[in-house]
Amino acid sequence: MDKRSKIALYIIGAVIVLMMIAEVTKPKAINWRDSYSAADKIPLGCYILFNELNTFSEGKVLTSERSIYEYLKDIDTTTSKSLVFINNYISLDSEESKAIMDFAEKGNTVFMSGNYFYGNVIDSLNVAIERQYTNLYKKASNHNFTSPSLQKNNRLFKDVIENSHFSSVDTLKTTVLGTVTTKNEDDVDETHPNYIKVNVGEKGGQFLLHTNPFAFTNYHLMADKEDYAATVLSYLPKQQIIWDNNYKSGRKVVTSPLRYILQNRALKWAFYISMFSLILFVVFRGKRTQRIIPVINKLENATVDFTKTIGELYYQHGDFKNIIEKKIQYFLEFVRRNYYLDTNQLNQNFIDKLAVKSSNSKEDSKALVDYLVFLKYKTNHTEQELIELNKKIEHFTKHT
Structure with a gap:
């Protein structure tokens, strides 16, 4: 070197x-993406909450890493459990919704916290959610509990928040546990329910629905909001908790x-x-x-030279009929080899297929085929006919 x-x-x-x-x-750089995953320590992850769930769980916290429909098929249902969903949106298909509803009707508890809820299970509970589009993200909102004994744990969320609330509930089965208060465009306070309990079945099953999943993230739990989050979860019965770690925006997917x-x-x-x-x-x-690459000359095509010699020999002897016959044979062979057409009958059907496969117009295809038929059945041929045939074939093959 x-x-x-x-x-x-x-x-x-x-x-x-x-x-x-x-x-x-x-x-x-700080990663502000939505996650809610138990393993994420970023601001919007749920690492702190997951590690503190033992406080609210009777026994070890179980973790679901797959579809809840598949998970609940294998779970022990002899003892009551609490199923916890926390994400910015919770979307469940018909099978998952049915599995969760059956789980709750057996006397279990389902806790869901999200800005959006999609699926048949929400429709079955007769609740509707509305997102306050005028109060997005950093607009302050007060999150309060309806119980007078829990007022000390009310909190003001000043930033990193999206405000959603329940616009309608089934009053016969629903209990309002918490509310959210925000100011509208006229700077007037508006209060709506944002934490409710819906009773289902005859065995004491219930849904706890909450519309502020940000309250459970690492960011707010380290910013004096831990009492609010703990109070929300205190409504869970003292039983074993199942933590959903599958329906998460920050779920790790390695393909x-x-x-x-x-x-x-x-x-x-x-x-x-x-x-x-x-x-x-x-x-x-x-x-x-790297060595110098030697120049390899192109191999000569002896077949082309031989064909030229034979063609010139026919032309010099004035044997135009023989040349025309061979050109017609060569052209038909070209059609058979490239377009896979039967050349025994040069009729209208053959002309239509030839025009389509060769990208020539029907008029040009018909003119050429008609001229071939004319020459095939003619006894004597002239030089002018040979020249005209050659022009037509060249014009035709030029457009293929």
Whole structure:
């Protein structure tokens, strides 16, 4: 390796080292994506809540990592349990809705906290949710409990909040446990229910529905909102809790090894450095070892030369009939080989198929086929007819 190549490699190596140092030492940007996953420590994850759920659970907290329809088929139903859903939206199909409704009717509790609820189970409870589009995100809202003894745990959410509430409920089966108060466009307070209990079945089953999932995130639990979240969960009966970790916006989905590598900071940089080093190796190593590629002349096509010689021989002897017959035979062979058409009958059906497959117009196809038929059944041929046939065939094949 010469001196210039060594200097270039040293410079590239120094740049890579500086890039790595800059990447490692720069402040990590805060990830504000919705997650609600038990494993995420980002602001909108539920790492803190999940690790504190033992306070509200009778026994070890169970975790569902798959469809709730599949999970509930295998769960022990001899003892009552509480099923907890927390996400920015909760969407359930018909099978999942039926499974959850059956679970609640057996005397179990289903807790759901989300800004949106979709599915048959919500329709069955006769509740409707409305999102307050004028009070999005950082608009302050008071979240209060209806019980006088719990007023000390009311909280004002100033930021990182979306305000939703129940616009209608079934008053015969529903108890309002909490409300949300926001100011409308005229700066007047509006209060709506945002935490309700709906009784189902004859065995004491219930749904606890809440419209502020942000209250359970790491961000608010570390910002003096832990008492509010604990009070909401205090309505859960003292029984074993099932934590849903499948219906989450931040659910980890790894579909390929490369995606897993790129999601991990250390592995990502190791991958980039390896690829860059491999490129450098190929570039510098290739320049030193690659040999001159010899020029290989194109093989001569003796068949073409032979055909030209035979054609000139026929032409010199004035045997136009023989030449025309062979050109017609060659053209029909060309049609059979390229368009897979039967050339025994050159009728209108053949013309239509030929026009479609060759991308020529029906008029041009008909003119050529009619001329072929005319020449095939003619006894004597002239040079002018040979020239005209050649022009028509060339014009036809030029558009294929």
